Amino acid sequence: MSEKIKVTINGKEILTTPDKTILQVAEENGIDIPHYCYHPGLPVAGNCRMCLVEVEGARKLQTACSTQVRDGMVVRTDTPQVKEAVRQVLEFMLINHPLDCPVCDQAGECGLQDYYMEYGQYDPKFIENKNKKSKKATPIGKYVILDQERCILCARCVRFTRFITKTEEIGIFNRGDHSEVDLFPGKELNNRYTGNLVDICPVGAMTCRDFRFKCRVWYLEEFDSICPGCSRGCNIKIYYNPHRPHKADGNRVLRFKPRFNPEVNRYWMCDDGRYGYKFIDENRIMYPLKGKEEVYLDEAINSFVSLLKESIPDRTFYLLSANSTNEELFATKKFFVDNYKLENIFLPDEDIFTGDRDDLLITEDKHPNTNGVKAIFNILYKDLIKLDELRELLEEKSISLLIVNRHELPEDVLDFIKENGIKLVYLGTNFNKTSKAADLVFPISVFAEKEGSFINVDKRFQKFSSRLEPLGVSMPEWVLFNRLSELMEFPVYYSSYMNIFKHMISEVGAFKNIDLNNINKYGVLVEL
Amino acid sequence: MDKKKKDLNTIQFFYITEIIRGLYITSVHFFKNLALHILHLFGIAKNKKAMVTYQYPEEKREITRRARTRHRIMKREDGTPRCVACMMCETVCPARCIYIVAKEVENPEVEKAPEIFEIDLGRCIYCGYCVEACPEDAIRMDTFILDTASYDRDSMLLTLEDLLNHDNQDDLYNINYMKK
Numbered sequence: 001m002s003e004k005i006k007v008t009i010n011g012k013e014i015l016t017t018p019d020k021t022i023l024q025v026a027e028e029n030g031i032d033i034p035h036y037c038y039h040p041g042l043p044v045a046g047n048c049r050m051c052l053v054e055v056e057g058a059r060k061l062q063t064a065c066s067t068q069v070r071d072g073m074v075v076r077t078d079t080p081q082v083k084e085a086v087r088q089v090l091e092f093m094l095i096n097h098p099l100d101c102p103v104c105d106q107a108g109e110c111g112l113q114d115y116y117m118e119y120g121q122y123d124p125k126f127i128e129n130k131n132k133k134s135k136k137a138t139p140i141g142k143y144v145i146l147d148q149e150r151c152i153l154c155a156r157c158v159r160f161t162r163f164i165t166k167t168e169e170i171g172i173f174n175r176g177d178h179s180e181v182d183l184f185p186g187k188e189l190n191n192r193y194t195g196n197l198v199d200i201c202p203v204g205a206m207t208c209r210d211f212r213f214k215c216r217v218w219y220l221e222e223f224d225s226i227c228p229g230c231s232r233g234c235n236i237k238i239y240y241n242p243h244r245p246h247k248a249d250g251n252r253v254l255r256f257k258p259r260f261n262p263e264v265n266r267y268w269m270c271d272d273g274r275y276g277y278k279f280i281d282e283n284r285i286m287y288p289l290k291g292k293e294e295v296y297l298d299e300a301i302n303s304f305v306s307l308l309k310e311s312i313p314d315r316t317f318y319l320l321s322a323n324s325t326n327e328e329l330f331a332t333k334k335f336f337v338d339n340y341k342l343e344n345i346f347l348p349d350e351d352i353f354t355g356d357r358d359d360l361l362i363t364e365d366k367h368p369n370t371n372g373v374k375a376i377f378n379i380l381y382k383d384l385i386k387l388d389e390l391r392e393l394l395e396e397k398s399i400s401l402l403i404v405n406r407h408e409l410p411e412d413v414l415d416f417i418k419e420n421g422i423k424l425v426y427l428g429t430n431f432n433k434t435s436k437a438a439d440l441v442f443p444i445s446v447f448a449e450k451e452g453s454f455i456n457v458d459k460r461f462q463k464f465s466s467r468l469e470p471l472g473v474s475m476p477e478w479v480l481f482n483r484l485s486e487l488m489e490f491p492v493y494y495s496s497y498m499n500i501f502k503h504m505i506s507e508v509g510a511f512k513n514i515d516l517n518n519i520n521k522y523g524v525l526v527e528l
Numbered sequence: 529m530d531k532k533k534k535d536l537n538t539i540q541f542f543y544i545t546e547i548i549r550g551l552y553i554t555s556v557h558f559f560k561n562l563a564l565h566i567l568h569l570f571g572i573a574k575n576k577k578a579m580v581t582y583q584y585p586e587e588k589r590e591i592t593r594r595a596r597t598r599h600r601i602m603k604r605e606d607g608t609p610r611c612v613a614c615m616m617c618e619t620v621c622p623a624r625c626i627y628i629v630a631k632e633v634e635n636p637e638v639e640k641a642p643e644i645f646e647i648d649l650g651r652c653i654y655c656g657y658c659v660e661a662c663p664e665d666a667i668r669m670d671t672f673i674l675d676t677a678s679y680d681r682d683s684m685l686l687t688l689e690d691l692l693n694h695d696n697q698d699d700l701y702n703i704n705y706m707k708k
Contacts (some may be wrong), residue, residue: 102614102663103640136636213630213640216615244618246627 286472
């Protein structure tokens with residue numbers, strides 16, 4: 001495939017390889033060809049007829065999505081003939097499309113709206129009545145709502161269930177203008193990737209039940225992030241609503257969407273990750289708690305320092321979390337291992353061996369950064385402690401101070417702590433039973449509120465940033481450890497995120513092949 | 529704005545002459561209107577208009593038909609709001625005085641309706657963009673209610689109920705107009 005061929009599109013000479021289609025070559029070179037049925041992650045179908053282009057030598061217009069380029073090919077996408085063809089195709093698609101835009105959730109990111117503004121007829125010739133379909137706003141599956149009238153029969157959804165999830169639930173039934181997309185009889189849409197149907201549907205035929213009527217899409221802003229749902233580390237976009245805070249009960253983050261990464265998740269993400277965004281705004285710990293009462297941060301930090309000073313390192317116990325970012329883990333290591341000389345620092349096996357995995361994206365380990373813990377603390381899978389055995393461990397080592405990072409402790413451990421007067425400090429993002437039993441609680445900001453990096457299951461180091469403000473006084477763990485270091489008179493002090501990031505890259509052995517100035521947007525493979 | 533101040537001439541220089549001139553202008557208006565009103569009483573010179581003071585709020589001024597006044601939301605035949613919560617008005621509103629939260633309704637022909645629809649008249653600038661943007665002709669600004677004075681800001685917040693509360697909607701204009 002190394003041989004290069006020359007193609008001319010709209011008078012622009014392009015060097016490319018012969019394994020591509022006209023549409024792909026045009027897209028790579030910034031030439032926009034309208035299309036509906038073509039999706040880069042799916043097989044080519046060529047049934048929407050929107051991508052018609054003029055190829056020199058061919059008698060008819062050709063579909064750009066299914067025509068491969070060859071040497072010396074001359075393509076034009078801007079002739080009157082092409083424009084007229086696209087306009088007529090669009091007119092046909094809109095024949096039975098209802099004028100639903102005011103109630104349609106796709107409005108604002110709708111393929112029909114976008115292309116009609118650009119290529120539309122503006123003076124429709126259609127005078128007959130629109131053909132009504134049977135299913136209007138019908139829920140199919142847990143997360144998808146089907147509206148057959150809005151469908152333009154591009155069959156992306158059919159191909160998705162056929163070739164990506166291989167579950168084959170959706171098909172197109174009947175002929176002509178009676179064609180409608182529907183579930184096969186007796187089938188349910190219950191695969192674990194149904195949210196992607198909403199993404200790939202270019203119109204409002206499949207919309208999201210979770211996002212339904214919460215907010216119009218033009219109020220949303222987005223930023224890139226990494227899904228924390230499992231150790232796959234799918235690249236995502238987080239959509240949040242900064243302009244109209246009264247929407248959706250005041251929740252800031254309204255949806256996740258997958259972001260293209262050829263090495264990790266390609267165009268897809270699973271439903272568990274996609275709809276697992278709710279912890280960002282719900283049930284959050286916003287202020288430090290001391291004995292169940294909200295206190296000022298300074299007071300809480302002073303209490304923590306005095307607890308650390310009272311207890312000796314041998315009788316202190318720290319439970320790491322694989323939800324922390326690498327930078328936070330690094331700061332934890334600096335503070336507890338290097339300066340406080342703590343030896344009882346462990347990663348529990350909670351949610352790591354769930355056995356729930358598939359061949360597409362979902363992995364067994366439901367934490368985003370178990371490999372990060374491995375890289376920074378040199379903890380291997382065999383070194384994990386079992387939460388069920390925690391009680392014996394605490395008893396054996398006669399622990400007096402237990403610091404838990406985000407975990408949910410079993411009941412018997414909580415009882416044991418209460419009986420023996422062990423001080424419990426909880427660092428976490430959301431309330432749970434352990435945080436309610438804790439003597440001191442510190443609010444930690446969630447992944448969407450801080451910069452950081454995760455290492456995924458394939459040892460890919462992926463950085464992410466944020467555009468959300470932390471709720472309340474919640475903060476990244478490394479900020480908390482900075483404050484503690486000051487009071488404990490430890491030498492480590494990181495002034496900014498970049499500062500700690502650079503330190504981490506230079507000090508942790510596993511990260512030695514990461515080039516600080518040139519971090520690939522698709523992540524860097526590290527050696528563990 | 530940087531106009532040079534004109535020098536006063538000799539007559540203007542004496543303060544008293546200008547005072548007298550001012551009094552003269554005021555008196556001319558006063559006596560002219562007084563005379564006209566007296567003539568009107570006897571039915572003479574009706575074609576010449578005399579100045580009028582409106583005794584607001586007892587007496588309201590005439591509002592033209594196209595004036596933009598307080599909003600209302602139109603109803604369907606079954607009494608539900610015609611609004612489908614598409615957020616067009618909320619989006620276009622330059623004063624950001626409209627708050628809408630959508631809900632789902634049973635009827636698949638309607639699908640969407642506002643759960644909360646509030647207009648903060650304290651912020652509204654009466655530009656009428658919401659009326660223009662509305663694809664359902666659900667919001668109109670023709671109640672001919674102009675005075676929104678109140679003792680606190682909260683009572684300037686119109687809820688969906690307030691906006692729908694116009695029984696004789698189509699006669700509204702005539703009623704206000706005919707009162708004159």
